[in-house]
Amino acid sequence: MNTKNEIPEVDIVVDEKAGVIREIKPEKLASKKANERRSNTIIYVILVLMSIIWLAPFVFLVFQSFRSYALEGGGMVDYLLPKTWSLDNYRWLFNPENSNFLRWYGNTFIIALFCSVIQTMMILSVSYTLSRLRFKGRKFIMNTVLVLGLFPGFLTMITLYFLLKQLGLTQTGAIPGLILIYCASSGMGYYISKGFFDTLPKSLDESARIDGATRFQVFLKIIMPLTKPIVIYTILMAFMAPWGDYVFASYVAFGSEPNYNVAVGLYRWVNVADYQGYFTRFCAGGVLVAVPITILFMCLQKYYVEGVTGGAVKG
């Protein structure tokens, strides 16, 4: 509802319960309006401040990425606005002779794409199973997963590294290795979608099964269309996690530069390579990394919000 409707514009209201027309004194109405305006102002000031603090690093990043490399160099400087604007850094990034940037970008994209497909399938099928089927050990599995989920994933880092190494999935095999790591335990993230599935009445499944659908057809034709927001939310999350991952990617691919993902590659520029020479290029890379995610979010944000809040209330 928009706020305009909430503020009574007239000074007479009908009290339906009592069946009488009740008059609101104009001065009372005015003070109510003033109060509301005051509290709104305070809220907006706080929100604007918060968003400035939050946005500042991004703005800085974007500005730096457009600084001319030829005239101002590629290092850190003590001013915010570039003196000369140019696309030097971007041009450099897009030339494969200069760096592996495009390769890294491609690696990350492949990993994220595979993960979003595999993870979504896993998460949704685990959620549907736990929500709809009753089998021995169901509660036990849910509790175990909950407890396991409390441990941070990188606790298993060393073990995982050696396991992957045995399978030849480190360094040159880092891309399939990383896909394996990201997808292996993805079913554990079933909570939100299970919560969403739980809100759909079971009789829908039953009715469809009697109508002649198999469990899979029920899932595909009835449940999926009704839970579109959560499906999109799941895809989005599954894409984003590997897109921005640094921890796992850095050690699985360690030592094999062409197999880095974009986060690791960029970080190594400013950390290991020439810090002063690569800073603005790092910024330009960062901006490019944000582009697909931003587009995805802008297209799907409606569903995303529904998905996050939907499980809690009603589907």
Next chain:
Amino acid sequence: MASVTFEHVKKVYDNKVEVVHDFNLEIKDKEFIVFVGPSGCAKSTTMRMVAGLEDITDGIIKINDRVVNDVEPKDRDIAMVFQNYALYPHITVYENLAFSLRLRKMKNEEVHKKVCEAAEILGITEYLGRKPKALSGGQRQRVAIGRAIVRDPQVFLMDEPLSNLDAKLRNQMRSEIILLRKRVNTTFIYVTHDQTEAMTLGDRIVVMKDGWIMQVGTPQEVFDTPHNLFVAGFIGSPQMNFLKAKLEKEGSTYSVSLLGVKIPLNADQNDALAKKGIGSQDITLGVRPEHTTALFDNQSNSIECTILVNEMMGSELHLHLKTKNDDNIILRLPTIDLTKEQRAQLTYGNKMYITFQAKVMHLFDPKTEKNLIYG
């Protein structure tokens, strides 16, 4: 068209609670059978076992001589109408009706023909393009029924289909189901807690309590010769009056005495009791309100009562009385027969006299709760 047979069917839930005990029943082809009972009597569970939505713990269920215990719901050739309609909210009424046909890979023209036919029968043709959200409760109910009839199922299951509707609509839909049944002419299993629905719809009624069958019979049989106290109390509205009384045997004749009144039984009752070798004993006497005659003054063999409540129902009055034994009695008085003076007399605390004939009396053993004659 199919018969449904239950042989020693049991249902035990995971927490070791047995909800259906040794259920035996044979439903004939094209029969309309109603499972009726209070909530928690496992009537829905029993029906869901026929549908395949609940596992059968023990015993077998056959549809047309085929054991279906391990057959998937989709392969049982049944259709079911749910209490909450269970319409698919994301597709139109047309697609709701067509859903099962499309899953069977039926050709488009045939689907269209069948959907239109069903819509015609139920009078929902004009809503075919709408989504279920845009329909009223009664219309949704029709769609739910339509979804079942497009398939020509062997067995038609209905799980309290009318209980979400308001009273007026319920009556209307009830008579529509009777008509529908004539058109569809297949085997029906109908679950309800409403004894009026059970009486008006069923060819036979299965009265259930706590997972046991209490009695199976035609509505008339169940009404006239209830096998036990539960059935006697459950079927009929207002419910049957129960009074503490004594059965007395003198020679070869029996009589019932209560509150100083002695009512001799008729020849049929005498024969039946004698055949069972029943002697004098305490009994619970059951008499239906409509079989109880009200008297405004004391006559021979009448029982004195005090008026508690007088409920005006329009065409009749429901009078709640209390005997000297503290038994509660309800009786029905057609208002058209009452004079003004008589009406004025029907107030709290006033005396009233009742009497009834031997043939309308039901004699129950207070311990086993069984009918001494039919049980």
